[in-house]
Amino acid sequence: MDLGLQGKVIIVTGGAKGIGGAISKLIAAEGGIVVIAGRSQADNEKAVSEIEATGGKALAITAELGNVEDCKKVITATVEKYGKIDGLVNNAGANDGVGLESGNPEKFMQSLQHNLSHYYNLAHYALPHLKATKGNIVNIGSKVATTGQGNTSGYAASKGAINALTREWAVELLPYSVRVNTVIPAEVWTPLYETWINTLPNPQEKLASITSKIPFEKRMTTSEEIANTTVFLLSSRSSHTTGQILFVDGGYTHLDRSIS
Numbered sequence: 001m002d003l004g005l006q007g008k009v010i011i012v013t014g015g016a017k018g019i020g021g022a023i024s025k026l027i028a029a030e031g032g033i034v035v036i037a038g039r040s041q042a043d044n045e046k047a048v049s050e051i052e053a054t055g056g057k058a059l060a061i062t063a064e065l066g067n068v069e070d071c072k073k074v075i076t077a078t079v080e081k082y083g084k085i086d087g088l089v090n091n092a093g094a095n096d097g098v099g100l101e102s103g104n105p106e107k108f109m110q111s112l113q114h115n116l117s118h119y120y121n122l123a124h125y126a127l128p129h130l131k132a133t134k135g136n137i138v139n140i141g142s143k144v145a146t147t148g149q150g151n152t153s154g155y156a157a158s159k160g161a162i163n164a165l166t167r168e169w170a171v172e173l174l175p176y177s178v179r180v181n182t183v184i185p186a187e188v189w190t191p192l193y194e195t196w197i198n199t200l201p202n203p204q205e206k207l208a209s210i211t212s213k214i215p216f217e218k219r220m221t222t223s224e225e226i227a228n229t230t231v232f233l234l235s236s237r238s239s240h241t242t243g244q245i246l247f248v249d250g251g252y253t254h255l256d257r258s259i260s
Helices: 018-029 041-053 068-082 105-133 153-172 191-197 203-211 223-234
Strands: 009-013 033-038 057-062 087-090 136-140 179-184 245-247
Touching (some): 018 033, 018 041, 018 057, 018 223, 033 041, 057 068, 087 223, 105 136, 105 153, 136 153, 136 223, 179 223, 191 203
Parallel strands (some): 009 033, 009 087, 033 057, 179 245
């Protein structure tokens, strides 16, 4: 299926690795121009090199997205280079374990700054350009906003807010034909996930326990599966879809996990 992304300029935050990396590669494979924004210059440039090696087009922008000025820089640099923005994928963030008991008010606010603020800031600065192209925004959320997890208040609050902002922005941007949707992963095998699982006493045992509770095929979702849904939402093939929160999780969030 031709998704009609040829020549479309799409920003992907945290677009160098994991879910973001898969989204970036698929946008480029569909003929889009991907702008990878994140704090690691080395990771960003490596991702761009890999995309260009397969004939794709990409740009790396080093930015600390918790900083308002860096968010503005991402938008400005993109427009200076390409003259437009057709899409924004808000993806960057990390489950930082700032809990109610284990954290404190300062760490909680820092978690919101790192996991939520740039979603708003980038959308705010990109908006004039998205209005001009009738572009769209796809936010990457987390099942934690729906299920809870424990010991991650900052991350859960951020992801819950992202769901709310998706609906809020979808309403606000209706007059401009700018669509806004969110994709919700649950258990996805990424470099961050692998790092976390390996900090546990019996990582393989824990991994087997987790996958056994994923209803569909008893396996983790792949980054590519998240990317498939995200890029479809970016495309004109989903031209009448807005304000939606789509769970790509093998039924983990909503199906009875006691199903054998």
